[in-house]
Amino acid sequence: GEDVEQSLFLSVREGDSSVINCTYTDSSSTYLYWYKQEPGAGLQLLTYIFSNMDMKQDQRLTVLLNKKDKHLSLRIADTQTGDSAIYFCAELTWGNTPLVFGKGTRLSVIA
């Protein structure tokens, strides 16, 4: 079955770049997502990338997709304390709802 793996923790200094990595197993994945969960809140969609793309940039966020290695990453430039949260990677195979989520990476930003 499908599986999505993420490292559980990441700690960075304020102003540095953060890179959160994710690997998935389903080669039929159509869309890959990054969700952010702030303390005490629900999951909020940050961005997603279609499987025929290898990069997507949105302000401080850069998503890189290596489809051959089934590797997805989220880079946050100039990380701020407000970026401290849990980041979930998820994948979707079209016509095979629902999303498959990773266990989340807890990002801690040190001032």
Place this chain on the structure above:
Amino acid sequence: DAGVIQSPRHEVTEMGQEVTLRCKPISGHNSLFWYRQTMMRGLELLIYFNNNVPIDDSGMPEDRFSAKMPNASFSTLKIQPSEPRDSAVYFCASSDPTRLGETQYFGPGTRLLVL
């Protein structure tokens, strides 16, 4: 749009009591998902509906859990009887599978504590 609405936001109950969690999906979305989140197990999909019909309930932990979706704008997740190990945050999410990306939108969650 108000987003996905869940109630109550917090629930404290005693073991053995019935608990009912409620969800109103985003208008026009025809898929609805119930998740449970704990520190130990992370985010687990319990059940999802498409056009009010339960499609996959294989994630429902046991017979004490049941979910209904009587119409397109309302769903409930019921635990009867509740147990301390049911303590978790329960999320409802909705999506429109006909839209590109089929993004799921999450509600704020119900924080359940069973004593």
